[in-house]
Amino acid sequence: MEEVTPFLKALAAHRDRYNAQFRLARHRSKNLDANAFLEHLRVFVSPIVNAAGGDPIEVTDALMDLSLATHGRLPVSLHRVLLNQARFVGMDPARVSVALANALHHLESEPGTTTHKWITYLEYYSRSLETVESLLDLGVVLAWVCGLAALRESALDVASRLAPGTLRGFTFTDDVDQLRADPWWSPTNRGLRIVRKLGAFRGFGGTFTRPPTVFLHEGRLHATDGAHTWRVHADAYGGALRRADNATPQHQAPTLTLSRDGAVSCNGESRVFRQLAGATSWTSWSNTLAVTTPWTHSIMFVAHS
Amino acid sequence: MLVNQTYRHVSQSPTLPGTAPPQDEFDVAALYETPLSLGSAPAVSLDEKLRKAYFWIVNHAIISPHYDLEFAEGPGASYHLGDSKARLSLPSGQSYSSFVLVPLLTFATRRRCLLVGGPGRGKTASAILMGMLAGYPLRDVRRAMQHGHPQLTISDMLGTPLPGDLIKAERLADIDVAWRTWLGMRVKIVDEYNRIPTRTQSALLTLMSDGYAEVFDQIYESADSAWYLTANDDSGGGTYQVIEALKDRIDVVVHALAFNSRFLGELQERVEQRLRPEEVVPPEIVFTEAEHDRMHAEILRVPLPKEVRRRLEFFAAQFELLEPAGEQFEYRTKDTANLAGVDVHLLSASETGRDRLADLGAQTLTGLSVRSLQSVLTYAKALAYFRGRPEVGLDDLASVLPFVLHDKLKPNDQSPSFDEPGQRPYRTDRVSWIRSLFERACAEYDRLDLDVHDPVGDLLAEFELGLDDVGETEVERRLGRIESLLAEWSRDRKLYGHVYDDALALKYLHQRYVNYRSWLRWKK
Structure with missing residues (x-):
């Protein structure tokens, strides 16, 4: 029975x-x-x-x-x-x-995310939680760390509410201010380096119909392929493109510079990246340089930590 | 991939394209709150919630494929069909079914709506859905519905005195009354109200108009409610004649339109699958009492521009004048004739000088009451609110007029206007008749160029600025303008309804200035 x-x-x-x-x-x-x-x-x-x-x-x-x-x-x-x-x-x-x-x-809709990792981490770190609010806070921060880069700002806002040690468990630091100040922070990597490539040709399942160019609008990175414009979210954990057709280029003093032959300079330090030579556009803010070239449909990011 | 399209789900926002800003930032809210939503999803404005309720009802609950409330956003096509050249228009803007929208606006504004039409057209079902929107369980809505029948007593409808008290009480005040629960509900439904006996109708009238019920000297203060009354025959048929005062308390009348035979398949499915949409009203479209209150307040705050109000003033002015009804100027009205029990048509037939075909006032037996104008203003605001408009437009006003004035403006069937070939259908189609009256009034308003040249409006506006520091010389100048305007009219113009109202407004101004001048002279 x-x-x-x-x-x-x-x-x-x-x-x-x-x-x-x-x-x-x-x-x-x-x-x-x-x-x-x-x-x-x-x-x-x-x-x-x-x-x-x-x-x-x-x-x-x-x-x-x-x-x-x-x-x-x-x-x-x-x-x-x-x-x-x-x-x-x-x-x-x-x-x-x-x-x-x-x-x-x-998570499953965004390319490049690690859904399995989110499920496993949520299962592991939620064991000590008592309330629904704390579970949802944990879920947001984990979703960001597992690749939903667009969640970065709101995840950092709730990260300080996580229990001590939980944040360190998957970001290697408890210092939210440090994560906020340096989108590419990692305990091991230092100096000028290429940190991410984002975007692809639409014919291969990507976003852009032509190699894009990048610009800043209201201090935020945008990319356009001539037909459409996207807001670009990128950091050490992931990258995402969101349509934002009303954005227009605005001038902002560069923090990193790029020469025609691919040399990136910042605070007296310089390093040549051949794949960045002949760039069609570049723009920089804080410790990040975004570069596009005629040879790829991706945006390349250089960071200085 | 999650799919968000089922019967229980309401239309996605924005239901009116262009009313919601595009979402740029992907936020925590977006992670957890989309694409599936909870019933209590916040951040939806109440007008958007009202639109979602409308679209849920028309898409899932009531088979009403009619778009008789037409709105244009640019040119639209129209076709003439049949020997009678019946015009079928294809509106270019988002248009609506009056049978669903008018009861919904009644819900939003807590007014009183009469649903008329033949049996089995969905009148009661529509009213029940409104009760569900107020958040009441289906069982409560059904139990609270009052069914009109010839044996319905006041106690049946309002409440019963407790039997024990009836025996023991020495005074009426000692008798406790077991009030019916429906009296406290925000949605009240009276089915087949024209089958209620006259005495019980009077108790209903008190409840509807004054908001209280009285049994054995005990008073029950009823909640502010949306009322839905149904009748199979809107011309007062049924077992009992509906008392005029009760009819007059009804703010709006809407027809259950005929069933479109092309939608029989939909009906078949519902029968076969035992579908009852009222059993699963989505929580997203249920209004709490606080939301209901707030929505009502927001509706009343929708501005009515002066230009639109002037059109309504001009329209309303057309209907009261009946020159032969009185001797004194103020009493030359249809109301005077009706109070004296004299046939308005007979008196109006003796009028001379005016073109009885062109005169809109000749087509009615009554003028417009203050109550009906209040209803017009409320429903026009509610429609503008529903359409997400920042203020009431002329199209909002024109759309609600036929439903609000449906039983308020009595047609004079013997008027020669109704014998004109193009106007013969207006004898039976009251909605189109009132719509055409308003269109013709607006055309006349434009012909007179009253938006630009409105001397009475100018004088009223001047008076509205106040009389502080206005000297006697200025008062004399203004009095002179009033008198010269009346003198001009007495020479050149026939007396039409709007001129009659303007003349009385000038008399009002004249009297105010005369009193003020007397005061100025006394002060000296």
Whole structure:
């Protein structure tokens, strides 16, 4: 005889409502298969509800909404995340389940991110956490470290709220100010060096249709291929391009300079990078130089630490 | 990849393209709050939430593929079909279904809406959805709905005195009343209100107009609410004649339009799958009491520009004048004739001098009440708010007028205007009739160039500046202008409705200046 689990109790208590929800969802999505959805409830939803604690009806409601919103096609990785974080799902079912699903979606959508690392680190470092807020703070900082470069500023804002030692565990420092001041900081690398290449030809799955050029707008790096313009986010952990068609070049005094033959100079130090020779555009701010050349659809970054 | 398109999900913002700024920064909020959203997702303005509610209802809940509230953003196409050359217009702007939007605006402004149409057209379903938008459980909304029937008593509707108190009480004040729970709800639904007996209608009138209920000398102060009344026959049919005062309290009337047979497939699916949209109203479009209050306040703050208000003034002025109804100038109105029980049409037929085809006032048996004008202003603001407009536009005003004045402006069926071939349909299509009245009033307003040349408006504006430091010489000059204007009109112009109102406004100004002049002379 099958054990009456919290999930089964919730289903029994709100059978009519869940059935009505499913019928409405199938009304809009003809491909929503009843048997497949039942299997999804059994394999995906049930273990999480049973592990979550809290009010099983609230947890079931939240996961049912999430499942219907995605036509029962939730990624396997989300199942692992929600199961790992089941006690937090039990605390605030709708908020935690949707937030973690969204975070995972953003990580999986951004090229170059390490989703597996985010899941593993979240599982490891969340063990000592007590509240939903602290879990979400940790998730943001980890998402940044795992490659969502666009999250840098907001992740640094919440990084100081992490427990002592947690930040050091994956950035090698507890000093948030240091991470904020130097986007390319690492405990080992020093001097002038190429730190990142970002962007690719659209024909090969990248962003740019032509080799881009770079410029600063309101102190922030932008790139254009002539047809469109993007805001460029880049640091030691990742890079991202976001459409920003209203940006226009604005002059700003350079902090690093680039000669025609590829020599980068900063504070009396100089180093030649042959791949930067014949640059079509370059711009610098703080300790970063961004360079484009006619030979590649990537933006190259040089840092000085 | 997550997909965000299911029945329970509402339209994504912005529902009006161009009303929300593009998002440049990718923030923590974006990590956790998109693409899937929670029901309590913040940062959506209430007008956007109202639009989301509208689109959810038309896309998922009520099959109403009608876009009779048309708005233009540039030129639009139109085609004439059939022998009658029925015009079908294809609006270039975002247009709406009145059957959904008007009840929704009623919800937002907490006014009173009458839904009319044949049985089974979705009137009650629409009202129930409004109750769901207020956050009430479906079961509560259904239980709170009052069903009109010939045996409905005041106690059935309002509350019952406690039996024990009835026996023991020595005074009426000792009798406690078990009030019906629906009295405290923000959405009140009265189904088939024209089947309620006359005496019970009077109790309903008190509740609707004054916001309280009275049983056995006990008073219940009712919450400020949106009212939805349904009737199968808007011409007062049913078991009981609806009392005029109750009809007059209804702010807006909307028709349930005919079912479009092309959408039978949709209906079939709902039947087969036992779909009940009201059971799964998305939380994103549910308004808390605080949000409801705030939305109402925001609507009232939408500015109504003077230029638009002037058009409404000019339109409203067309209908009250009835020259033969009185001897004194102020009493030459349809109201005077109606109070005396004299047929307005008979009196208006004896009028001479005015073109009865061109005179808009000749087409009605009544003028416009203050209450109806208040409703016009409120709904025009609500529509502008819903459309995300910074202020009320002429198109907002023109769109709400037919629904607000539907039962307020009584047509004079015997007017020769309705015999004109192009205007014959107006005998039955009151919405189009009122719309055409407003269009013709606006055309006349433009012909008279009143936006530029408005001497009465200038005089009123001058008076509005105040009388501080205005000397007797200036007062005499202004009085002279008023008198010369009236003298000019007495020579050249026929008396039309707007001239009548202007003449009374001039008399008002004249009297204010005369009193002020008397005071100045006494002060000396």
